[in-house]
Amino acid sequence: MINDIFKEKIIFKKNFIKLKNTSRDKNQQHTNNAFSEKWIQYEKTNDKEKFYDMQKNWYLKLYGFGSEKNLAKFLSSKKYIFDAGSGLGYKAKWFADLSPNSIVIGMDFSDASKLAAKKYKKTANLYFMKGDIAKTPFKKNSIDYVSCDQVIMHTKEPKNTFKEITRLTKKNGGEIGCNVYAKKALPRELLDDYFRIKTKNLSNKQLWEMSSQLTELGKKLNELKLKVNIPEVPLLGIKGGKQDIQRFIYWNFLKCYWNKEQGKTNSNMINFDWYSPSNAKRYHEEEFKSMIIKNNLKIKYFHKEEACFSGRFIK
Numbered sequence: 001m002i003n004d005i006f007k008e009k010i011i012f013k014k015n016f017i018k019l020k021n022t023s024r025d026k027n028q029q030h031t032n033n034a035f036s037e038k039w040i041q042y043e044k045t046n047d048k049e050k051f052y053d054m055q056k057n058w059y060l061k062l063y064g065f066g067s068e069k070n071l072a073k074f075l076s077s078k079k080y081i082f083d084a085g086s087g088l089g090y091k092a093k094w095f096a097d098l099s100p101n102s103i104v105i106g107m108d109f110s111d112a113s114k115l116a117a118k119k120y121k122k123t124a125n126l127y128f129m130k131g132d133i134a135k136t137p138f139k140k141n142s143i144d145y146v147s148c149d150q151v152i153m154h155t156k157e158p159k160n161t162f163k164e165i166t167r168l169t170k171k172n173g174g175e176i177g178c179n180v181y182a183k184k185a186l187p188r189e190l191l192d193d194y195f196r197i198k199t200k201n202l203s204n205k206q207l208w209e210m211s212s213q214l215t216e217l218g219k220k221l222n223e224l225k226l227k228v229n230i231p232e233v234p235l236l237g238i239k240g241g242k243q244d245i246q247r248f249i250y251w252n253f254l255k256c257y258w259n260k261e262q263g264k265t266n267s268n269m270i271n272f273d274w275y276s277p278s279n280a281k282r283y284h285e286e287e288f289k290s291m292i293i294k295n296n297l298k299i300k301y302f303h304k305e306e307a308c309f310s311g312r313f314i315k
Contacts, residue, residue, distance in 0.1 A: 005142040016117035019131030027278040034276035039112035062310040064301035075099035078144035084133040085151025089116025096126040134161040138168040179310030185237040185252040211271040218258030221246035
């Protein structure tokens with residue numbers, strides 16, 4: 001039955017298939033390698049469930065579901081669900097458990113896709129593929145719900161990737177859940193771009209060391225418990241008002257993530273996630289909405305916060 005949605009017959013080895021191993025584009029392959037490193041190392045840690053719970057709660061907020069019960073009700077009406085950029089597969093597994101009568105397929109261009117297939121091999125309605133979500137093997141109008149969460153910005157041309165996930169989404173009611181990074185203050189944007197150029201020449205060991213140092217910086221700033229009355233600087237995108245010093249530096253100059261509840265391991269991973277991949281495009285709200293409109297999608301739900309813009313869109 002699963003072959004109904006593919007352009008040509010697909011043979012899964014158990015619950016996994018490798019469609020494409022590498023990208024010819026240097027930045028995309030560097031990004032793939034960065035995420036392979038991140039997820040392979042993260043799989044070895046003991047703090048995953050804490051991070052997964054945080055991400056699931058954020059997902060419910062980003063896409064307007066509000067509760068796991070509402071998400072389960074939504075997914076149960078979908079025959080085919082595609083998790084585009086599935087990483088270690090925990091969200092795809094979540095979808096599969098919430099909607100056991102649906103077929104869920106996770107796809108990722110990193111080596112995490114194979115780890116996910118191995119970890120969740122006992123989930124009968126869940127499959128994984130290694131390949132490029134910008135060039136999928138699905139037929140046009142074949143998928144009921146596409147979830148592309150915190151991923152599209154890491155593809156070579158996000159607008160082309162968005163066009164592809166729109167192509168495979170069913171007409172007359174198929175939905176896409178997608179988010180993009182929001183552009184921040186100008187100094188932070190410039191520094192982020194500079195970091196990404198420099199990190200291409202760093203080893204994974206150096207990147208993890210830098211991530212740990214950024215975590216420690218964020219922790220030390222947070223522990224100051226210092227709030228400063230910041231003057232607004234509109235031309236640089238710096239907002240005024242009384243702000244915590246760690247958050248002021250974080251949003252305007254340097255991502256030094258620290259979350260006491262998540263701890264050092266998860267905070268290190270989040271800092272690594274930001275600065276290691278070459279591809280990480282950011283958007284203004286109007287740019288994201290323009291991409292939605294150009295693909296003839298209707299906005300069902302839209303959410304915005306300092307970190308990102310997200311929503312669910314109907315074809």
